[in-house]
Amino acid sequence: xxxxxxxxxxxxxxxxxxxxxGWHKPWSGPNGGNCLEVMKLMDGRVALRQSNDPDGPALIxxxxxxxxxxxxAKRGEADFLLTHG
Numbered sequence: 001x002x003x004x005x006x007x008x009x010x011x012x013x014x015x016x017x018x019x020x021x022g023w024h025k026p027w028s029g030p031n032g033g034n035c036l037e038v039m040k041l042m043d044g045r046v047a048l049r050q051s052n053d054p055d056g057p058a059l060i061x062x063x064x065x066x067x068x069x070x071x072x073a074k075r076g077e078a079d080f081l082l083t084h085g
Contacts, residue, residue: 009041009043009045009047009060010060011058011059011060012057012058012059013057013058013060014055014056014057014058015047015049015053015054015055015056015057015058016054016055017058018039018041018047018058020054022039022040023037023038023039023049023054024037024038024039025037025051026038034050034051034052035051036048036049036050036051037049037050037051037054039058041060044062044063045060045061045062045063046060046061046063046066047059047060047061048061
């Protein structure tokens with residue numbers, strides 16, 4: 001620890017390079033446990049990965065991007081992504 005490695009974190013990097021600790025499944029449903037996992041990074045950015053592919057790529061978002069997405073989702077602006085019927 002002690003060494004700042006956040007400059008080496010980039011969008012699309014292998015999730016395993018971020019470690020195995022600190023990943024959370026805030027959204028889970030009846031899909032057999034396959035869901036989105038998130039990790040808050042030390043510099044405030046957020047990493048996202050697919051839980052059924054923990055070695056796959058991590059998408060890295062800065063705090064402003066996450067804030068805009070969550071606020072928009074709460075307002076229903078992402079409802080078009082839902083499968084209805």
